[in-house]
Amino acid sequence: xxxPLLDVRDLxxxxxxxxxxxxxxxxxxxxxxxxxxxGVVGESGSGKSVSMLAVLRLxxxxxxxxxxxxxxxxxxxxxLPADEMRAVRGREIAMVFQDPMTALTPVYxxxxxxxxxxxxxxxxxxxxxxxxxxxxxxxxxxxxAASRVNAYPHEFSGGMRQRxxxxxxxxxxxxxxIADEPTTALDVTVxxxxxxxxxxxxxxxxxVVLITHDMGVVSQIADRVLVMYGxxxxxxxxxxxxxxxxxxxxxxxxxxxxxxVGGPRLRRLPTIAGVPVSPGSLPEGCAFAxxxxxxxxxxxxxxxxxxxxxxxAHRDAxxxxxxxxxxxxxxxxxxxxxxxxxxxxxxx
Amino acid sequence: xxxxxxxxxxxxxxxxFAISVLVFLIFFATPGVDPAARIAGRNADPATLAQVRHSFxxxxxxxxxxxxxxxxxxxxxxxxxxxxxxxxxIPQIVQATPVTLSLVxxxxxxxxxxxxxxxxxxxxxxxxxxxxxxxxxxxxxxxxPAYWLGEVVNLVTQKQLHGSLFxxxxxxGYVGLAHPGQWALHMLFPWLTLALLYAGIYARLLRGEVVTxxxxxxxxxxxxxxxxxxxILVRHALRCSLIPIVSLFGLDFGALVGGAALLTEVVFGLPxxxxxxxxxxxxxxxxxxxGTVLYAxxxxxxxxxxxxxxxxxxxxxxxxx
Numbered sequence: 001x002x003x004p005l006l007d008v009r010d011l012x013x014x015x016x017x018x019x020x021x022x023x024x025x026x027x028x029x030x031x032x033x034x035x036x037x038x039g040v041v042g043e044s045g046s047g048k049s050v051s052m053l054a055v056l057r058l059x060x061x062x063x064x065x066x067x068x069x070x071x072x073x074x075x076x077x078x079x080l081p082a083d084e085m086r087a088v089r090g091r092e093i094a095m096v097f098q099d100p101m102t103a104l105t106p107v108y109x110x111x112x113x114x115x116x117x118x119x120x121x122x123x124x125x126x127x128x129x130x131x132x133x134x135x136x137x138x139x140x141x142x143x144x145a146a147s148r149v150n151a152y153p154h155e156f157s158g159g160m161r162q163r164x165x166x167x168x169x170x171x172x173x174x175x176x177x178i179a180d181e182p183t184t185a186l187d188v189t190v191x192x193x194x195x196x197x198x199x200x201x202x203x204x205x206x207x208v209v210l211i212t213h214d215m216g217v218v219s220q221i222a223d224r225v226l227v228m229y230g231x232x233x234x235x236x237x238x239x240x241x242x243x244x245x246x247x248x249x250x251x252x253x254x255x256x257x258x259x260x261v262g263g264p265r266l267r268r269l270p271t272i273a274g275v276p277v278s279p280g281s282l283p284e285g286c287a288f289a290x291x292x293x294x295x296x297x298x299x300x301x302x303x304x305x306x307x308x309x310x311x312x313a314h315r316d317a318x319x320x321x322x323x324x325x326x327x328x329x330x331x332x333x334x335x336x337x338x339x340x341x342x343x344x345x346x347x348x
Numbered sequence: 349x350x351x352x353x354x355x356x357x358x359x360x361x362x363x364x365f366a367i368s369v370l371v372f373l374i375f376f377a378t379p380g381v382d383p384a385a386r387i388a389g390r391n392a393d394p395a396t397l398a399q400v401r402h403s404f405x406x407x408x409x410x411x412x413x414x415x416x417x418x419x420x421x422x423x424x425x426x427x428x429x430x431x432x433x434x435x436x437x438i439p440q441i442v443q444a445t446p447v448t449l450s451l452v453x454x455x456x457x458x459x460x461x462x463x464x465x466x467x468x469x470x471x472x473x474x475x476x477x478x479x480x481x482x483x484x485x486x487x488x489x490x491x492x493p494a495y496w497l498g499e500v501v502n503l504v505t506q507k508q509l510h511g512s513l514f515x516x517x518x519x520x521g522y523v524g525l526a527h528p529g530q531w532a533l534h535m536l537f538p539w540l541t542l543a544l545l546y547a548g549i550y551a552r553l554l555r556g557e558v559v560t561x562x563x564x565x566x567x568x569x570x571x572x573x574x575x576x577x578x579x580i581l582v583r584h585a586l587r588c589s590l591i592p593i594v595s596l597f598g599l600d601f602g603a604l605v606g607g608a609a610l611l612t613e614v615v616f617g618l619p620x621x622x623x624x625x626x627x628x629x630x631x632x633x634x635x636x637x638x639g640t641v642l643y644a645x646x647x648x649x650x651x652x653x654x655x656x657x658x659x660x661x662x663x664x665x666x667x668x669x
Binding site for chain 2: 099
């Protein structure tokens with residue numbers, strides 16, 4: 001692996017609340033090499049968004065504690081003075097958020113908001129910035145950009161707004177783009193277009209961290225996948241390895257719950273039993289243990305990310321014997337199906 | 349934008365007309381009151397009475413009566429007060445208007461500047477000691493009634509400390525704009541007194557708006573763009589928070605110019621519209637009341653029309669609504 005662009009080490013984010021400290025991200029480590037697309041997946045509340053917000057220091061709540069190291073090009077972002085951090089935000093690391101409907105300031109034109117970003121980081125004239133804004137809008141696929149640049153956000157559709165937000169993010173050619181569920185609020189055809197846009201950006205040399213809970217999106221675009229559960233990394237590896245030989249029971253559950261186009265029709269889509277772990281009550285051991293069908297005594301101890309046999313880049317945090325994972329996965333699947341059938345019979 | 353402004357003014361005119369009809373109906377179409385007898389004055393002989401009745405069209409149908417009344421009030425301007433015979437309504441209002449406008453415009457400038465500064469500062473410093481302190485000042489301002497505060501100010505500046513600290517304060521009253529220095533000096537304490545109340549209200553309101561705006565997604569976007577905290581606060585959060593403040597300002601400003609600054613005017617001996625209305629009400633001086641009500645309605649409606657247009661400038665979403 002080349003020298004990583006972003007190297008996050010032992011990141012912890014906790015919230016002070018009335019009822020005690022709630023840990024949203026618990027010792028997360030990952031790295032993004034230049035030019036790679038990393039897909040970060042997990043259920044709601046698994047700490048995906050919070051960890052990325054912490055990377056950019058966008059959590060302003062004084063009751064939030066962030067610790068660990070976030071090395072970007074060798075500099076620790078968490079220790080950077082505020083004005084140097086500002087120079088990193090937007091210029092070197094850009095971020096796109098989930099809901100394009102509220103992500104733009106309603107009282108300024110789209111072009112103004114793109115130009116504002118350019119002028120925050122580069123000494124260019126208003127006119128030049130405006131011209132760049134037109135160019136960027138047409139790059140992200142907005143027709144008639146020269147006139148749409150003067151439109152207000154409310155005059156744009158959801159997909160167009162997300163394009164505009166992406167245009168802002170791209171305006172300074174960032175080395176890293178963090179996209180926090182950029183397609184969740186959009187309909188499927190628009191989703192595909194936005195993903196194409198990410199791919200194009202990646203082809204121009206930017207690394208991308210794509211946060212999503214949609215396994216389909218990850219399988220289309222990511223080079224590497226990080227599966228998160230309960231604020232920790234459950235599994236991490238190249239996309240092929242994770243999709244074709246998933247090792248962590250949580251990943252099995254995620255993949256099995258995706259409806260399939262081919263094959264026999266399932267009576268019921270498999271789900272992961274139980275509810276996602278609450279960040280307020282993370283278990284001492286494996287966070288997924290309470291929902292895992294294969295838990296045993298060792299799961300009371302916290303597993304670390306470790307590579308399986310002969311797979312250096314594919315790591316997982318699970319105590320199950322490394323070499324029998326595929327077989328174990330089959331047993332859980334039949335067990336789940338059997339239980340579901342029994343449920344269905346009992347109900348009928 | 350121009351289309352919007354024209355439309356807004358047309359509807360303002362309509363509202364003005366409706367108010368004038370309403371005022372006319374309440375005062376001059378009330379059964380059991382003979383306006384002719386009141387206009388002609390006490391002990392008028394039947395010939396005069398008949399002449400008044402004819403001149404004001406009191407023997408004619410209601411719409412004609414309305415038109416004649418408006419003509420006497422606004423075109424001929426010869427409608428006289430019931431109480432002070434010989435003093436006409438319109439000149440009285442024209443005389444009182446600059447006094448009230450001086451008071452309210454000056455106070456409005458002060459309270460908007462102070463309110464916006466205090467509200468924004470409190471929102472930006474929330475979680476620190478300065479925030480509740482600023483808000484406390486705001487509450488004190490809101491809780492002090494203008495008549496009491498005005499009396500205290502007068503007591504201090506005119507009597508207690510007039511010999512030493514406040515020897516430069518002129519006696520209460522109004523000096524025209526012909527002497528700008530004296531005008532400002534005479535208005536200074538009335539301005540501050542009136543502004544204190546509104547500055548408190550606006551600061552509290554704006555703080556809430558800015559705090560809400562700072563939690564919005566677009567502020568997070570702005571932060572992710574690498575903008576400075578100051579720019580995020582002023583250009584994004586404050587800019588969006590001003591929209592509701594402006595509509596409130598329109599209502600307050602219109603009402604104050606229309607006579608709601610009465611207490612301040614009375615305390616500081618300013619012969620403004622509020623004072624005029626108050627005196628007319630005490631004597632049931634119907635023509636003056638009608639005149640001042642129409643005047644007040646005019647300013648309330650005008651202020652609201654201006655605010656709506658300003659609102660559309662501030663909020664692009666309102667332009668097509």
